[in-house]
Amino acid sequence: MTRPATVAARLGAFSGPDLPDPDGLRSCVHCGICLPQCPTYQILGEEMDSPRGRLYLVRAAAEGRLDITPTFTRHLDLCLGCRACETACPSGVPFGRLLEATRGQIERRGRGPARRALETLIFGLFPHPRRLGPALRLLALYQRSGLQSLVRARGLLRPFPRLRAMEQLLAAVPRVGRLPALVPAVGARRGRVGLLTGCVQRLLYPQVNAETARLLSRAGWDVVIPAGQGCCGALHLHGGRLDEFRRLAGALAQAFPEALDHLVVNAAGCGSAIREYGHWLGEAAPAAALARKTRDVTELLVNADLPLRPVEAVATYHDACHLVHGQGIRSAPRALLARIPGLRLVELPESDLCCGSAGVYNLLEPQMADRLLERKVDNIAATGATLLVAGNPGCLLQIAKGCRARGLVVEVLHPVEVLARAVGP
Ligand code: SF4
Ligand code: SF4
Structure with missing residues (x-):
């Protein structure tokens, strides 16, 4: 499946390295099972704005029956890259990788x-x-x-x-403090982890990073936080800027010491992109070794032996697309929240339907993003919850914006922040 970046080739309307994988395209059997799970199909009801329709377009271009026209690009641009279709697909179509490769082709042709x-x-x-x-x-x-x-x-x-x-x-811009290079384990030591601080998370949710480090250390992990770590490249990957993505991935792998048990990530979009390093850089690359160690923070904290005090609230959980569809993590955050005494967890209808954030989709396609956000806020309001919990900074920003606009009094928090309340200072 993996195609080295240096191999230049031609495939119908596509050329250069990183061609959409023809076997992946052919693996779609057009069954349509993914259609009801696709947010853009749910909103627009158009075949070409469904996973099957988009795959049809990409395959037609790959077979030389279609060029990269403005219409082709429009249907691909409207895709959220949420990968709900991958979760639904019984044939294992690697939609996310096909989309990223196709977006790379669109970028290569140039934009208006x-x-x-x-x-x-x-x-x-x-x-x-x-x-x-x-x-x-x-x-x-x-x-x-x-x-x-x-x-x-x-x-x-x-x-x-x-x-x-x-x-x-953005509602209010927080003040950002500096994290230490090492937060040592408290009590019985379990091992050593690295913490990815991210770009948006670092500046807009610094308390999530600080609490992640504190809780991991309380759970027995030495937490290494290299000051010079850069961006993981998630936005570049999802936007098809694959050369820049590879450069950032390589630099991130250099920033962390090799002797780590895990790389802990608390932003779903970053975790999902890092887990793809092996595919895009090759399994022998140092970045791929880092990818194999990557864990979402909830996977490490779900069973941590931490004394918990009650948090009296009704909470509901939104599945960030790049956690549930990108990394297959559905139960760990729920189990983590369910352990907190006093917290009543109400299941959110359509919890794994995209909120419209999708990286920078809400900035590039605000109309579609707003329609999805409206639907998300309707579902949140229906639960009667006072806490909305989600494991991705993009979702937190987007959902908080929707709740503010609706006048819905709901606190929007990362799972780590809720756990921190239960653990106390
Ligand atoms: S990635 Fe999401 S928006 Fe795009 S086709 Fe798949 S389900 Fe639809
Ligand atoms: S992507 Fe998968 S679920 Fe969707 S039509 Fe193709 S084979 Fe069926």
Whole structure:
């Protein structure tokens, strides 16, 4: 399946390295079982906005029956990359990898100027904490100075839906402290783990990283947190920027010491991308070794021997797509929450339907993202929960935005934050 980046070839309308895998494309038997699970098909009801329809388009292009036209690109752009179709598919079609390779082909052909400018802004900012940090400080100034209230009251961003989506996503920019290079294990030592701090998580949810390190150390792990670790490349992978993704993956592997039991990740999108390192860089690459050690934080903390005090609340859990579909992790976060005394866990209807965040999809495709968010907030409201729990910063931002807009009083938290409340200071 893995195609080395250096192999240049031609496949119908596609060329160069990283061609969509023809065997993967042929493995779709057109049964349609994935259709009801696809968020864009649920909203639009169009075959070409379903997994089967998209696979049909990609296969037609791979067989030279179709070119990469604006229509082709539009149907691929509208895909969330949520991989709900992979979970549903009985034939094991590797939809995520096929999508990423196809997006790589679209990127290689080039984009129109408006999309290019937006992508330059997004990819020049979000995966770079050193640039994102100052940008967020400017945003904090904009919020505190009263300018934000004025802009919103006058509806000045209404003609610019993508800019408006970006502006609405952030409620308040937190202050970020520095984490130590090592948080030593408390009590009986279980081993040594690395902690991925991420880009968005590091700057917008610093308390999640701090609590992750604290709880892991209380559970007996030495937690190594290299200051120089960069971006895992998740946004680049999902956007088809595969060369940049490989470069970031290689650098991340260099940033962590080899002698680790696990790499702990608390952002679903990052964990899902890191687990793909072996496919895109080859199983012999150091990055692939890091991928094999990668665990979501809930997998390590679910059975941790921590004394828990009651947290009296009604909680509901949203399955981040890149946790449930990308990594197959459904039960660990629920089991972790179920252990907390006093916490009543109510199952969220359509818990594994995408909230519209999907990496930077909510910035690139705000209309579709908002329709999915509306549906997510309807489902949350129906549970009567006062806590919404999700294991991905993108979902936390998106769902918090939806709850604010609806006036729904729900605290939106990462599972680690809920566990931290139960463990206490
Ligand atoms: S990845 Fe998600 S949005 Fe895209 S086709 Fe599959 S289910 Fe639909
Ligand atoms: S992707 Fe899988 S579930 Fe969907 S139509 Fe093809 S074989 Fe069926």
